[in-house]
Amino acid sequence: MKGYMAIKRGKFIVFEGSGGSGKGTQIKKAKKLLLANGLKVVTTREPGGVPVSEEMRSFIFALKERKLIGSEGQMVLFFAARKFWIDKFVKPNIDNGTSVLSDRCYMATAAYQGYGEGGSQSQILGIADVAVGRYKPDAVILLDISPEASMKRRENPDGDPYDKESVEFFERVIAGYRKMAKTNWGRLNWYMVDGEPEPEVVAEAVVQVLENIFSRKLNRV
Numbered sequence: 001m002k003g004y005m006a007i008k009r010g011k012f013i014v015f016e017g018s019g020g021s022g023k024g025t026q027i028k029k030a031k032k033l034l035l036a037n038g039l040k041v042v043t044t045r046e047p048g049g050v051p052v053s054e055e056m057r058s059f060i061f062a063l064k065e066r067k068l069i070g071s072e073g074q075m076v077l078f079f080a081a082r083k084f085w086i087d088k089f090v091k092p093n094i095d096n097g098t099s100v101l102s103d104r105c106y107m108a109t110a111a112y113q114g115y116g117e118g119g120s121q122s123q124i125l126g127i128a129d130v131a132v133g134r135y136k137p138d139a140v141i142l143l144d145i146s147p148e149a150s151m152k153r154r155e156n157p158d159g160d161p162y163d164k165e166s167v168e169f170f171e172r173v174i175a176g177y178r179k180m181a182k183t184n185w186g187r188l189n190w191y192m193v194d195g196e197p198e199p200e201v202v203a204e205a206v207v208q209v210l211e212n213i214f215s216r217k218l219n220r221v
């Protein structure tokens with residue numbers, strides 16, 4: 001079409017893993033690398049990412065801390081916060097060609113409220129269709145660490161009530177994540193990366209995954 005060039009959609013890439021898996025560190029490294037390779041990239045986190053959803057994050061955590069809410073209540077509230085974030089942050093970026101790297105998304109609801117707390121996976125997938133719609137992630141990178149490593153790395157919980165859960169809870173969450181990655185849960189494109197080695201070693205594995213996602217070679221920074 002004359003005078004018109006379609007903007008290529010950005011990629012929506014989610015980093016997942018239990019507490020202490022190194023998502024924050026790896027997202028920062030991935031952003032730096034993609035920017036250095038000329039790609040447009042933003043980073044974000046869930047729950048949160050936009051002001052309303054950050055307020056909801058505190059609210060959900062407070063209800064959880066006070067044991068006032070079960071798996072279904074949490075599920076609904078996480079998706080309510082997510083809906084704001086999808087509309088205000090994810091959609092506009094993806095649509096204008098900027099890739100979004102997110103620290104968690106609804107796979108965490110499946111792992112924590114589903115596997116961890118016994119909530120229904122089919123309900124989670126059903127609400128995801130409503131709240132996330134066609135803005136589902138292009139790829140999910142699971143940083144896999146053992147329950148023992150997760151417990152050890154989360155020794156100083158920073159106001160996150162989930163970090164105070166038992167070792168059995170984290171065993172269920174981690175087993176759930178592994179199963180989801182192996183079965184491409186939600187018909188999503190999952191990649192499992194060993195999150196236990198030194199951050200530089202994990203980062204190289206993540207770069208290889210990113211090359212696969214973007215179908216191009218990336219210069220290391």
Ligand code: TMP
Nearest residue numbers: 046047078104105108109112160162163
């Ligand atoms: P994080 O920012 O340290 O990853 O903390 C977010 C916490 O919230 C983490 O303990 C996992 C939990 N969480 C859920 O339980 N369900 C969800 O859907 C999301 C996004 C996070």
